[in-house]
Amino acid sequence: MKLIQRHDPDFFKGGAAYKTALYAFAFSQCVWIGVGALHFDPVIRRMIPGLSFLIYVPLLLTLFGGAVLIGMVLQDVLADFFRQFHYGERFAFLLIHVLVFCIPIVLFMRFFLSFCLLSLNLFLALTLVNRQSFTRLYASNLFLMSMVILKQPGVSPIWILGGFLLIASCMSLDYFYFKASDYGESRGMPPIEFRRIAFKYVLPPVLLGIFLFWTLPPIFRQYRFQGIHLDIPASRLQLPPKELSRLVLNTVILTVLFMIGLALLYWLRKKLKGRKPPTVIRMKGVMTRVQKFVKEKILHPKGKKGMGPKDRLILEYNRFCMEMRDAGYPRESSRTPFEYSRMLEAPSGDLWETVEKITHIFQDVMYGNRDVEETDVVRFQGDVEKILGGFVEN
Amino acid sequence: MNPEYRLLTKRTILVFFSFFNLYAGYMVGSRLMICFGFTLLFLLVFTWHAAHNFFRDIKAERLHYPRVFEEEQIRVRIRIEPGTPIPLYMLELTDTFPAGDSYWIHSLLPEPIDSRSTVEVEYRTECTRHRGVYVLGPLKMTCSDPLGIHRRRIELPVITDLLLYPTAPDLEYFELLEDGTLSQVGMETLLRPGHSEEFTGLREFDYGDNPRHIHWPSSVRNQKLLVKEFREDITTEVTLFLDMRRLSLSGVGDITSVEYIVKAAAAVARAAVDKSHMVQFFALGGNKEHVPLGGGYQHLITILDRLTYLRPKGESAFEHDLALHIPELKRGSTAVLIASATSIHPEKLSPLVRRMRDRNILTTVVLIDDRSFIKMWREQDFRWKKALPIRQLQEILRREGCSLFMAAKGDDVAEKLQAPLK
Numbered sequence: 144m145k146l147i148q149r150h151d152p153d154f155f156k157g158g159a160a161y162k163t164a165l166y167a168f169a170f171s172q173c174v175w176i177g178v179g180a181l182h183f184d185p186v187i188r189r190m191i192p193g194l195s196f197l198i199y200v201p202l203l204l205t206l207f208g209g210a211v212l213i214g215m216v217l218q219d220v221l222a223d224f225f226r227q228f229h230y231g232e233r234f235a236f237l238l239i240h241v242l243v244f245c246i247p248i249v250l251f252m253r254f255f256l257s258f259c260l261l262s263l264n265l266f267l268a269l270t271l272v273n274r275q276s277f278t279r280l281y282a283s284n285l286f287l288m289s290m291v292i293l294k295q296p297g298v299s300p301i302w303i304l305g306g307f308l309l310i311a312s313c314m315s316l317d318y319f320y321f322k323a324s325d326y327g328e329s330r331g332m333p334p335i336e337f338r339r340i341a342f343k344y345v346l347p348p349v350l351l352g353i354f355l356f357w358t359l360p361p362i363f364r365q366y367r368f369q370g371i372h373l374d375i376p377a378s379r380l381q382l383p384p385k386e387l388s389r390l391v392l393n394t395v396i397l398t399v400l401f402m403i404g405l406a407l408l409y410w411l412r413k414k415l416k417g418r419k420p421p422t423v424i425r426m427k428g429v430m431t432r433v434q435k436f437v438k439e440k441i442l443h444p445k446g447k448k449g450m451g452p453k454d455r456l457i458l459e460y461n462r463f464c465m466e467m468r469d470a471g472y473p474r475e476s477s478r479t480p481f482e483y484s485r486m487l488e489a490p491s492g493d494l495w496e497t498v499e500k501i502t503h504i505f506q507d508v509m510y511g512n513r514d515v516e517e518t519d520v521v522r523f524q525g526d527v528e529k530i531l532g533g534f535v536e537n
Numbered sequence: 538m539n540p541e542y543r544l545l546t547k548r549t550i551l552v553f554f555s556f557f558n559l560y561a562g563y564m565v566g567s568r569l570m571i572c573f574g575f576t577l578l579f580l581l582v583f584t585w586h587a588a589h590n591f592f593r594d595i596k597a598e599r600l601h602y603p604r605v606f607e608e609e610q611i612r613v614r615i616r617i618e619p620g621t622p623i624p625l626y627m628l629e630l631t632d633t634f635p636a637g638d639s640y641w642i643h644s645l646l647p648e649p650i651d652s653r654s655t656v657e658v659e660y661r662t663e664c665t666r667h668r669g670v671y672v673l674g675p676l677k678m679t680c681s682d683p684l685g686i687h688r689r690r691i692e693l694p695v696i697t698d699l700l701l702y703p704t705a706p707d708l709e710y711f712e713l714l715e716d717g718t719l720s721q722v723g724m725e726t727l728l729r730p731g732h733s734e735e736f737t738g739l740r741e742f743d744y745g746d747n748p749r750h751i752h753w754p755s756s757v758r759n760q761k762l763l764v765k766e767f768r769e770d771i772t773t774e775v776t777l778f779l780d781m782r783r784l785s786l787s788g789v790g791d792i793t794s795v796e797y798i799v800k801a802a803a804a805v806a807r808a809a810v811d812k813s814h815m816v817q818f819f820a821l822g823g824n825k826e827h828v829p830l831g832g833g834y835q836h837l838i839t840i841l842d843r844l845t846y847l848r849p850k851g852e853s854a855f856e857h858d859l860a861l862h863i864p865e866l867k868r869g870s871t872a873v874l875i876a877s878a879t880s881i882h883p884e885k886l887s888p889l890v891r892r893m894r895d896r897n898i899l900t901t902v903v904l905i906d907d908r909s910f911i912k913m914w915r916e917q918d919f920r921w922k923k924a925l926p927i928r929q930l931q932e933i934l935r936r937e938g939c940s941l942f943m944a945a946k947g948d949d950v951a952e953k954l955q956a957p958l959k
Binding site: 274275278279281282285286288289292293296298300303307311314315317318319322323325326328330331332336339340343344345347348349351352353355356359361362382390391394395397398399401402405 | 543545546547549550552553554556557558560561562563564565566567568569570571572573575576577579580583584587624626627629643644645647648649681682683684685686
C-alpha cells in the first residue's frame, strides 16, 4: 500500500523536530517545578535549612538532564522492553513506582510529599518512553504544584503560570510527536502553528485565570468587603500540618468520588443516547380491538359506504357471475363478458336478449366510462334477478 | 490496554486536579488555588469545545475507477473539505477497503486543515481478493485537540462500489483459436462502398431471395430470373460453457475451483476477442447466465462484468444443461467447456461431443481438478469417490476428439491454457 498526500507545498514547509522539543520541554518542566517546589515548600526549608538555591538548582539540572537524556536516547529500546510486559510485570513496574516514591521517606524517616513526588519525577523522567510515561509525569508535576500552592501562601504566581505553560506545551508536543511516530510521518509543522495553538487554546484559560485572580473576592466572610487586595496570605486560613494532611486526604477522596460520579453520568448518557428503535407500545386485549375498530371503521372505512351507482352496478354483475357459476356456468377469467354471454344457453329468446342487454350495460360502464343513475342500477338489478330466476327454474 | 479504558489520561488528570484545586482552595480560602483550578477547567472546556466542533459539516468523498482487475493496483483518492474554521491537527483517516490485504487503510494528515483548505489523500493498493462487488467505506476520522486532551471520532457514510473483475490473462499461444476472418469485429464499423461480400456467381431465383439481388441483364438473356450470389464472410464463434453448479465449488477463501473456472473463462474470452472472434458464454447450473454473441473489447468488458457476479448455484447435471444449448451453436464454431473434473460424466458427455463433432463444432475441454482443493460440501465426498480418475477421464475425452487442458490448485491458469495435454 502506497500512500500519497497532496497538499500545497507552499503552505507546509516541514517543521521542528518534535522529539527534541518534547524532551527539552519535559526537562524544563521537571526542573522548573522541582526548583519551585524546593524553593517554596516551607516544610523542606524548615527541615533542611542548608539547602540553598545554589545547591539544588545545579543538582536538579544535572539529575533531570541526565534522566531525560537517557530516556530520550534509550527510548526505542525501553519502549520495546516495556511493550513485552505481561500483567504481572506491569504490576511489578507499578510497585517500582511506589518504591521510588518512598525513597525520601527511607532517607529522612519522615514523609515529605514534595520530596517523594520529586523522586518519582526523576524516575519518570528516566523512563520517558511512551505517551503514558508523559501523562504520569504531568500528573506528578500537577500534584506537586497543587501541594506547594496549598502549603505555601506566598507562592509566586509566575512559577504557577510557568509550570502550567510548560505542561500545556509538553502536552501539545507529545500529541504531535506520538501521532507522527505512530504513522512514521517525518513531516512536521512550522513553529508558527504552535504559536497559533498557544494563542487559541492555552492563552485564553491563562488570561481567564489571571482575570479571576484579580477579581475574585476573598472566600471567607471575615475578609470580604475589604476591597480587592493582593495580600494573599492574609486572606486565607493558615492550617497546621496535621489539618493540612487531613484536608489533602479528604480532597483526594472527594475528587475521586466526584470523578466516579462523572464517569457514571457519562456512561448513562452514552447508554441513553445509543441507537435504539422508537419504543412501540403494544396494547393487549380490549385496547387492541378498540384500536382496530377505530382504524378500520373510522379512519379507513371500507364497505358500501361511499360507493357510487357505478360501483354497485359492477358489484351486481360480479354477483350475477357468481350465482351463474353456482348454477353450473362458471366464467373463466380469460373470457370477455360477451364471450361469456354467448356461452350461456338461454332457455328462451327473451332471456337471451336480457343477458345481452346487461352485458352491454356492464361493458359500457366498466370500460366505456358511461354515466349511471340510481334508476339504471335498480333496473339492472331487476334484469339480473330475472335472468337468475329463468336459469334456476330450468 | 485499550486506550478507551485507560484511567490515566490527560483529560482525567486535568479533571482531577481542577476539582482538587477548586475544593482545596475553597476549603483553605486560597484564591490562587481556586484560580489555578479554574485555569485547568477552562483549558478542559476550551479544548472540549474545539473537539466538539471539529467535524461539523465536514465533507468527504472517495474517487476511484469503478472497475479493476484482480491483483492489480487501484488508486483511491479521498477528498476532505472541513466545514469549520477550527483547524484539524493530525487528522487520522481510516478507510475501509475490503478488496485488499489490509482491510483498513490508515493515513495521517500531518498538516492542519480547516474550512479554507481542501485536502486530498491518495493511496494505491493491490486488490488481492477474488472477483466480486466490494463496498468501500465507511470512512472513519479521528482527531484530537492540539493538546491531545479530547479525542473525537466519526464515521462518515462515504460508500462506493468497486467491481473486481477476474483476471483475464493474455494467452499468446492459445493455438486452438485461429484468427477470425473479419478483423476488428465489434470494435469498429467498416465503411466500404457497395457490398462487403465478394461476388461468386449467378443462380436461379428462389422463393424468398431478395429482389434487389436479381441480375436483370442476365435474366433477360436467359429468359429466367437469375440472382447474384456472394461469398459470405463469416466470423468464427466461440461459446464458453461454465460449470457453475453448487457441487463444482471446492476450496475455501479465494482459492476455489470456481475461481479457477472463472479465470480460465476470462482468459479464453480475451484470447477469442483478441483474435477477432465472436464470443458468448453460458453459465450452467442454477444461474443460467448467458451473454449473447458479440465481439470487441466492449463485449469482453460485458463478459467480465457478468463473470464478476457469477456464483455457484443449482443442482442440475452439467451435461443436461449443455444438451439444451447445443442446438444454438453454429456449425463450424468452437465450444469451450470449462468444468470441474468430478462434474463430468463421460458416458453422458461423449454423445454430446459426438453431436457437436457431427456439426463441425470444435470442442475444447478445460478441466479443473477440483479434487486438489479442500472439500466444501458433504455430498462431494461421495461424488469424488464415484468420479473417474483424472487420467482415465482425459483418455476418454481425447478419444472423443476433444482438445484438453487441465489445471489444479496452485497452477497458473494462463500457463496451463497455453500447454494443451498431449
